[in-house]
Amino acid sequence: MPRIAAFGEVMMRLQVPGYETLVQSSRLEYSFSGTGVNVTAALARYGHNGAIITTLPETPLGDAAVAYLRKLGIDTSLVSRGGKHLGMYFLENGFGVRPGRVTYTDRLGSSFNTAAVSNYDMAALASRIDVLHLCGITLAMNEDVRKQMKRLAGEVKSAGGKVVFDCNYRPSLWGADGYALARPHYEELLQLADTVMMNEQDAQFILGIGTGEYDRITQLKHAIPEVAERFGIGTAAGTHREINDNNTHSLTGYIYHQGRFEFSRKLAFPVLDRIGAGDAFASAVIHGELQKYPPQQTVNMAAAAAMLAHTIVGDTALFTEGEVLRALSEHTLDVER
């Protein structure tokens, strides 16, 4: 059973139920998530071993996070305990033209973001990992965390493992002049990565690769091969999202592997919970690569997984390969009884 590990922060999600705002309501529902959580939980549900490498406080909040990760099926044996705080975000659901809102607490003071490098025995961790997942959100945190990411990725490569890097650039985390600040770190990670989640906008804005083209697909077809060649990347994949007038979203997935692009159909669907859909796509790409599925099959499944993720409550979308295939097959969807 392949051992996948993700290095990243676990956050507490505090959501106002229904469509009230924080001003109107007095109730919250909480869960624990994060890109690494979403990816390792999804891969565990596909039948792999998925472990999270992170640091959580020795408090009732930290205990609740660990129990929640276990419930998701994540291997928590690589979790460190220490520090004082847990990153949090509050979520107010939008409706129609009223957008949803996310409000963060001070995540820079979290146990994960204040943990010393010495908190982790990188070589020992690397020996227990076949595939390491890293993400651009973690890269945006601080210099210490960036060092930890790079060192762990280096150790995993040395030990013969693979590195997956999801670019996941968030402008609000890098601030003004963010792209310039981020670029050298992204370049370092791309050098270490075997598989990358990105699209033409990441290539253009972060790396300065590819401009002036007429449509997104053409841009993609120019930029991604150049990125792959420059950084020695085996597989790149990503999605294009459109938000339609009737409140549905559309997604098209692409994968670039061994010099060839494959695209999924454009899937249109109603949206229940949009957060975590990108992680569902990435998880299915990793799963397809581990299973050595043909790239067309992988990107089809990944797009269907991302679509399904929009129909599930919470950031972390869990379903079996069979459920993804059924969503792909377009049978009618009457209640199953």
Add this chain to the structure above:
Amino acid sequence: MPRIAAFGEVMMRLQVPGYETLVQSSRLEYSFSGTGVNVTAALARYGHNGAIITTLPETPLGDAAVAYLRKLGIDTSLVSRGGKHLGMYFLENGFGVRPGRVTYTDRLGSSFNTAAVSNYDMAALASRIDVLHLCGITLAMNEDVRKQMKRLAGEVKSAGGKVVFDCNYRPSLWGADGYALARPHYEELLQLADTVMMNEQDAQFILGIGTGEYDRITQLKHAIPEVAERFGIGTAAGTHREINDNNTHSLTGYIYHQGRFEFSRKLAFPVLDRIGAGDAFASAVIHGELQKYPPQQTVNMAAAAAMLAHTIVGDTALFTEGEVLRALSEHTLDVER
């Protein structure tokens, strides 16, 4: 006031609120339903006397079921108490491409399905019934229950009452070779029935009547008259359902009476709770026959009742004839204040 009785099982419905799955949630909402429950409650709301003939355990669950039936307006004076268990099913709501799921507990051990024939005084019951409703789900249970159905239907016929039979074939209940197993029992029930709920697929798969036609309506027009003639059925009625791309459903109702077909308009509508819509259709057909409405009016109302049933929480859809007529009339639907 005509006295309608249904013979059938009362089940406990345990539904996960909202869109979480059983893995994600920790809460359930429960109610009590069943085809017989839905039909007699609807007919009570239309102004008739609706009684359920069933057996419920002498436990707090059985007490809760009886109280719930009373709340629905059902006459519970024909309910037996005994046995040990109540059939149950768990319902997880679907969203968009993610289908809803129903998980049953072991209903074969329920009080209803283990009651001895001697549990019911069939002749005495028949003397209190003008119309008896039976359904294919009950027919699938076991040999004892089948005997009870047939004996009661026979007694009702002898006493001058009418029998309504809803084919309602559920493949999961009959298992492999189900159609062959079911056929003789369906034929026996159809011989006893005055009014039947079925469509061309029931005719073809269960009875082997009608094949090879080009479209469903043509198939229907060949099969149903043959069924009616062979079994001496006065009225047959049923629906065709389509599931549309935009998550709405469409329904068209038909009725076949005295050699003539009448069809409702095709109604399209969003869906809140799909379970029980067929029972709402059947109830309105029975009501129309009791009121001696023209068949076109009956099938229009029945289709509108089925449509309305999709907009109501729970299996059992209660509304007055006036509410059905208003839904038919297509007025704008701003809030009533």
Add this chain to the structure above:
Amino acid sequence: MPRIAAFGEVMMRLQVPGYETLVQSSRLEYSFSGTGVNVTAALARYGHNGAIITTLPETPLGDAAVAYLRKLGIDTSLVSRGGKHLGMYFLENGFGVRPGRVTYTDRLGSSFNTAAVSNYDMAALASRIDVLHLCGITLAMNEDVRKQMKRLAGEVKSAGGKVVFDCNYRPSLWGADGYALARPHYEELLQLADTVMMNEQDAQFILGIGTGEYDRITQLKHAIPEVAERFGIGTAAGTHREINDNNTHSLTGYIYHQGRFEFSRKLAFPVLDRIGAGDAFASAVIHGELQKYPPQQTVNMAAAAAMLAHTIVGDTALFTEGEVLRALSEHTLDVER
């Protein structure tokens, strides 16, 4: 900071959560609202001082109402306490073809509707008001309340303030021969008003102005200038609503000012909570006039505010001018994080 006050009743809204009916459920969610509440709260959120002039009982229900108004940002220093009761209404949500339902308790016995004229020191109140908001719902209550409205409006005019009157004719409140009964009172209020919320149907049915035209816009263009001239009204504004087949609504706003009509785009949108949308429109018109925005800008914002109000739980829709402008700008609406 301009001081806006509304004279009107505060009602308790008791809503069945989700889509159950009062028969099915056992839970309610309550809040406090009313046209005056909605308008002054919205104007407070736009940065003005918004006060409600009303009477509430000295009971735990009255205390709860006052606390709720404070939470909405309303200035409660003009609220009288006395009488015994609070008007209430129960709300059952509709779904699709099943309309929502409102059931009132006996509001005529409420503290507001039974307060004596001497309950209010009209001259003192007028000295603290720059803009007074009145509404046709209040006008329908009883003769005492009508006297209070007229006297207060007169005092405000004498003190140099402005009067806004929202026609808001509700047939169920005036009963048979309602238009004839209402007409003299509406005429008196229109004489006192500087700004009026109405459309061509109000003009035709209440005032007998404008008939026989071919389409609503043409009717509007004939009737409103005549009303404005006859009653010396500076600004008239209102909306046309359509209910679309796919369960969305469409709104078009108009404003008539200094002899010119301006119209908003027709906005189409899904509906979460329809009640209070007209008050959101009126509030934005008042805000636009206070800010001396060009009429085209005012009506655009008012239509967007009415649209946004449909996406917010509860009667009272609170948002900043910035949020209204963003809804107007039609950017994509992915979650904000």
Add this chain to the structure above:
Amino acid sequence: MPRIAAFGEVMMRLQVPGYETLVQSSRLEYSFSGTGVNVTAALARYGHNGAIITTLPETPLGDAAVAYLRKLGIDTSLVSRGGKHLGMYFLENGFGVRPGRVTYTDRLGSSFNTAAVSNYDMAALASRIDVLHLCGITLAMNEDVRKQMKRLAGEVKSAGGKVVFDCNYRPSLWGADGYALARPHYEELLQLADTVMMNEQDAQFILGIGTGEYDRITQLKHAIPEVAERFGIGTAAGTHREINDNNTHSLTGYIYHQGRFEFSRKLAFPVLDRIGAGDAFASAVIHGELQKYPPQQTVNMAAAAAMLAHTIVGDTALFTEGEVLRALSEHTLDVER
């Protein structure tokens, strides 16, 4: 099966869940109750036929009330529909030294309190009643309702039925000089009654019988025989309640029958929901009389029923005779499994 009917108002109870106040909360739980409801539901649970005679509005609130009464097991065939409103009360739970609070809406405008005498066919009703239950709360409403009570009681007596009258004097309903106002009406009802719920305070304050004694038991022993003799009452019964320091309550029941007093043990118990306990006592007294139990057994059961009623959520306490006997028997009370 003896047919018991109660004439009285059905009220909607709106309770803040938990220990929040109306100012703090935004949620309510509702049910429907009233003295007549509580008594007939309890007697139905003991195996009798219990019907309520009342008037409810033809609104969703009225429908909800009827469905709730049916769920309680009450025979609703004697309920009239008409009028506009339902009486309501809001309940905030107390805790420790903080008392619970009840706030009424305007119940005088309810369908029951505004129904004309002609609303009820008194002779026809009387022919379907073996025991009629009336209560002092109804007597406090208005002159029309009082007339209806007296006329119905007279008809029941003429038809050979029995009348039970629960004095249930509520000072807040009769206002200043209430005792003087109430006295003639109480005397009229006592003349008609066979069984009466009262204690020495009712005798003293309402009827002016019995004063100056040293302790409540002695007062009781002087006053009740005099009342019984003066008004020709067969059975009188009632309770003495004490509120203890440790937040428990104590109750002692008495019954006076054929010149003899019997007393229950003093029962002490914790309190979950205090409302409706007196009705549970009265119901068990009526049940004991119907079953012709010895008075000592009746008063023991009635006191145990009142105690149990304090442990049940809601006004209406339902339990079987077996459950009452078990509560009397003082077995240990570990969970039953």
Add this chain to the structure above:
Amino acid sequence: MPRIAAFGEVMMRLQVPGYETLVQSSRLEYSFSGTGVNVTAALARYGHNGAIITTLPETPLGDAAVAYLRKLGIDTSLVSRGGKHLGMYFLENGFGVRPGRVTYTDRLGSSFNTAAVSNYDMAALASRIDVLHLCGITLAMNEDVRKQMKRLAGEVKSAGGKVVFDCNYRPSLWGADGYALARPHYEELLQLADTVMMNEQDAQFILGIGTGEYDRITQLKHAIPEVAERFGIGTAAGTHREINDNNTHSLTGYIYHQGRFEFSRKLAFPVLDRIGAGDAFASAVIHGELQKYPPQQTVNMAAAAAMLAHTIVGDTALFTEGEVLRALSEHTLDVER
């Protein structure tokens, strides 16, 4: 890290929230428990490896059970999937003199109780177990399950492991003549057991050992040494429970080890959730034995753990050794902040 495994059924607990009954409510809260679950989860929280050996269906209910067990910290790698059903019980909370009630569904049809012996590779399981926990509830199920228990216990003993047996006799499961039926099976299990949970009543009623003594402690001191000697048991432990008048319970724990009795103080405490307290006692005894604590310390901790378990929602009480010690130390219990 010692590896503890329990062989037993996982049940779904469906609890009515608050103090309503199943008749009154419409909501349930669910969790998953069982003696084996409670014991292995508690031991995992004390720092050991706790695994459950059971069979769960391949349904959404089975998935939910597995996820819940993982959340509790239980090692689920020994869980089989198969069969069709999950045992369930409904729980209604009692209040004061009104006892709580448990209603079971048909647990004999559960996946666990219908699994074939061949479902488990007993030798392989035994090689992964240091301590095996078995319980009298499982022994009551059916002959197949009893065979599985005995075979697994035999294999564990052969492999050098220890066996803990909790007598846990439930009269309702064994039926009439239950003690005679149960005795040979209990004797077989006691022969295999190293540590036993029992008290003098188990000895007397099941084994016929010890009668006629004057008080429970004296009985205990006669019966337990005889049981220990006859069956070669190293440690016996158990509790005496009293239910006090003020709704508190009292517990005294005992342990018998190497010919000596040690007793805990009698602890009195209020009760939030009584179910699972015996399992908390057993878990702490096993923990004390694994840690080789002096018997006095072990029984003190076990009694404190049982007391704490009464203050925790749900069957499964999780707390650290530190929390148990603090409950023992009787410090004041103001909120920790």
Add this chain to the structure above:
Amino acid sequence: MPRIAAFGEVMMRLQVPGYETLVQSSRLEYSFSGTGVNVTAALARYGHNGAIITTLPETPLGDAAVAYLRKLGIDTSLVSRGGKHLGMYFLENGFGVRPGRVTYTDRLGSSFNTAAVSNYDMAALASRIDVLHLCGITLAMNEDVRKQMKRLAGEVKSAGGKVVFDCNYRPSLWGADGYALARPHYEELLQLADTVMMNEQDAQFILGIGTGEYDRITQLKHAIPEVAERFGIGTAAGTHREINDNNTHSLTGYIYHQGRFEFSRKLAFPVLDRIGAGDAFASAVIHGELQKYPPQQTVNMAAAAAMLAHTIVGDTALFTEGEVLRALSEHTLDVER
């Protein structure tokens, strides 16, 4: 109307409903509180003007806090907006021997604790304040906040206002050597204070005043006069709390004014929500001083207010003077209807 202002932090309270822990639950209820919030809200409910001086972020969380403060009746016109974060704490309720737990997020990064001194115009604020309330929790935050406290207190004194200081020493906030660190700051504040909340333990541990006495009352009688004299304090007041075996608490209040001690009765009561009781005591002392009540009356009311505060959900206990007096009067506490 006297103007009271408190300078202090507003925190978000996130409470697990019922008795579950953060590990077990998935729901929270939130409110906003803080010592300054509790005191000014209580004084507003007593009829004074109560304003909070604090800084809140310009986020949806900050908006929710301001709306909540308004609902409590607090004057929010002195609230600054700025910074990024809101201090938070999570609350898990205890039960019996299981203590409640509070877990803080990183409050040092809150808007209040990172606001610059220049954020507040101290002289302008002082001109609008008759009584300033400060508290030892704020004093523990950081040097900037301490400077702001002292400067504001100085300005208020200069402007002729009064200063109330609640010692409220929290060991966890000051860390090791906390008393030594805190002492100079406490001494500075005591010099500025007119009224002080403290008891003999504060005097001893913080100030080193009073040791070696035999009982707490004697210690108090030695220490408080010395403190009052040394720092020129007009009134000192405080409470002694005991936690009783039966889960009730007892409180005795004292006040020292013009050289005389007055004590309340010792009040014993059950506890619903313990947090904020000290603030209820302080609020009533301030109210008593503002009303110039005799010290005995003030301390009686303050003790009763503290007792009542334990019976109210949430940190902030609101009740009128009449409700406090009724709690003092020890009438029986049957439900008010």
